[in-house]
């Protein structure tokens with residue numbers, strides 16, 4: 083396989099053609115936070131957390147390292163002032179939308195983001211697309227996908243009809259960074275997990291939740307929701 | 311059915327015949343009937359003209375030609391008389407009887423001519439209109455010469471000669487060299503040198519085929535220059551693409567046009583059919599070994615589908631969502647085959663470059679920005695319409711000389727260029743030459759050529775909010791920072807416009823804008839903050855005034871203004887009748903007053919008052 087020479091944080095390195103910048107950087111041991119990226123799934127470039135700075139002078143710009151291919155002679159900086167500024171703002175935006183996700187909380191804390199200055203929202207999904215790719219690429223089901231654009235973008239089954247290709251495997255929930263490890267319900271004052279109650283994205287009816295292999299057992303959140 | 315031409319000689323013979331059979335002196339009534347002209351009533355004019363010609367038995371003595379848009383929006387529906395070039399603006403179908411009479415007798419109807427707004431003098435000839443004087447209409451000027459549904463019109467006016475010339479010369483690489491030497495830069499927005507793009511495409515291996523695409527998505531609200539060219543002169547695009555294919559070795563072409571342009575779709579479709587009939591498109595073009603065909607793909611009309619990688623996906627039948635570049639479309643495009651995408655206006659320039667020669671083309675415009683550019687000039691200005699000027703023309707020339715200055719009494723304060731993700735340039739900078747590089751330096755972009763003139767009654771916070779509202783809906787939504795970032799910018803702008811914004815929010819807005827620009831993947835997200843950043847750069851005090859004083863200086867933001875009636879009021883009751891919610895009180899011949907509680911700030915009272923008695927503060 084042809085090899086490509088590039089510089090990462092001043093260090094010359096050689097990688098195979100087709101390697102992404104994220105792979106190259108992580109191979110060398112530098113940390114890069116990611117959210118939508120997952121080993122085993124194709125890179126998608128949705129969360130923008132993994133940005134690195136490439137190029138020099140007026141040409142310098144940020145790109146998402148998970149989707150950008152290594153190129154001959156490229157100069158990459160993984161922790162420049164510009165990268166850190168962008169990363170902190172992205173985390174602040176994430177915190178403002180999905181404060182209840184433990185994954186996001188931990189990432190924010192690790193980057194010194196301790197406040198967010200926007201109007202607080204409590205959303206369940208950051209549209210990272212992990213579930214969609216999991217379902218399509220690993221479960222070979224293609225039961226769920228993206229719909230609409232902009233503000234109205236969401237995840238669900240075609241025409242919102244219960245999917246007949248979904249196997250109720252639960253893989254979509256397992257990989258979800260906002261359902262998984264969620265520490266509060268979508269109302270912060272109610273400190274229960276509530277993952278099942280927030281199952282809007284995948285194709286599962288609430289009623290069917292009991293049939294599923296819930297990785298959160300024992301969990302009574304869904305029962306609470308039913309009685310309430 | 312047309313007879314197929316089997317050689318370049320055949321083509322030239324046809325062209326010679328069409329030219330020699332054409333009698334220039336037969337009086338011709340030309341009616342522009344593009345989408346805009348039809349909306350203004352061109353269909354009725356055409357109908358009336360046909361009736362008058364037939365009932366007066368003038369068939370053959372007077373010709374009628376129905377063309378695409380000439381760009382004189384302010385004058386639609388209008389009638390142009392050839393060969394004199396007399397123009398009658400805003401014509402009612404009932405006037406057609408008189409016009410046909412006058413044309414038959416070779417007379418001019420003084421009372422129907424347009425008037426100079428300053429002197430009141432009548433202007434007879436189209437070329438003397440102040441709107442047209444400073445324009446160089448290399449592209450638009452051809453629209454009036456031909457009926458877009460008749461390939462013969464195009465061929466007679468010199469069409470397909472450039473293609474024939476290139477085929478006869480037989481050196482594909484020379485085509486690319488010509489386009490490079492012309493200095494043509496892509497008219498779709500980014501200004502990438504077209505010759506360089508073609509050179510890259512020509513170098514790609516051609517085993518599996520290569521694509522050329524004409525991008526006629528034109529999603530910017532208010533922009534319609536691409537529509538006018540495709541509607542009014544579709545063969546110029548087809549010819550451009552054939553020349554491009556010959557130069558780059560492309561095997562298939564696609565015209566991607568938005569479905570909301572039914573007339574453009576229809577005309578392009580007819581043009582392709584007619585070109586195939588004549589043997590100008592398809593297998594063995596003009597009897598040579600060169601084969602190339604073009605298909606038409608209709609887009610669903612999302613703004614983001616104009617972005618080239620999203621457009622490719624859309625053509626492949628997938629969701630129109632941009633993807634990471636590299637690999638660039640020139641390496642991996644439609645079905646992973648090498649693909650070059652160019653804008654409508656870029657393609658329309660190609661036959662001109664070949665026909666004139668690259669050197670002559672490069673002499674128009676400035677060193678790094680050759681040729682002309684079409685703009686759609688709209689907003690608070692006297693003459694709106696399509697404007698074509700050499701690159702490097704200043705904003706002042708366009709706004710004041712061509713546009714005729716402000717429409718009302720308010721002073722012009724800025725122009726917004728580049729569509730929704732462009733920026734606002736203040737009046738102090740109107741000596742800025744319009745070219746790709748100067749605009750970017752000034753914090754805006756060329757975009758595809760939208761130009762909106764704003765005066766002192768325009769609130770810049772409101773403008774930024776308006777565009778952000780568009781962008782938050784049109785972002786494909788993949789990149790978190792583009793999707794959420796545009797929503798959050800809108801949210802803050804909305805707060806400021808409603809008087810609940812804070813100075814801290816203003817700083818946050820600016821910080822966020824820079825990060826969205828930095829982190830978004832495609833051009834949409836990367837330029838989405840421009841409306842915010844450019845208005846903050848030049849009109850920050852307007853923002854501060856909204857925040858500190860809870861006041862909208864332009865009197866636009868509803869939450870921050872109040873309507874009241876001053877002592878000019880004569881008590882005519884016009885406003886009482888106009889107010890939809892009954893907020894105006896007062897007896898006849900006594901000064902009225904407005905109930906601030908009830909008032910919904912629609913401004914109707916102010917519009918109907920003849921005595922300037924309604925104040926906005």
Ligand SMILES: Cc1cc2nc3c(=O)[nH]c(=O)nc-3n(C[C@H](O)[C@H](O)[C@H](O)COP(=O)(O)O)c2cc1C
Nearest residue numbers: 496497498525528529616617618652653656833834
């Ligand atoms: C959000 C977005 C929308 C775009 N819309 C258009 C469009 O409507 N028409 C167009 O020609 N180019 C559009 N472009 C630019 C295209 O991506 C591409 O650069 C262009 O078609 C290339 O042609 P050119 O080199 O002839 O300019 C758009 C770009 C972006 C980022």
Ligand code: SF4
Nearest residue numbers: 217248249251252254
């Ligand atoms: S549960 Fe259904 S939607 Fe989720 S990954 Fe499995 S098959 Fe796909």
Ligand code: SF4
Nearest residue numbers: 207208210211213258
């Ligand atoms: S449901 Fe979870 S995994 Fe799926 S897109 Fe939303 S946040 Fe990502």
Ligand code: SF4
Nearest residue numbers: 786788789792832835
């Ligand atoms: S920048 Fe915006 S429009 Fe472009 S790919 Fe990302 S989310 Fe979609």
Ligand code: FES
Nearest residue numbers: 127129130132148
């Ligand atoms: S990890 Fe690269 S964009 Fe999400």
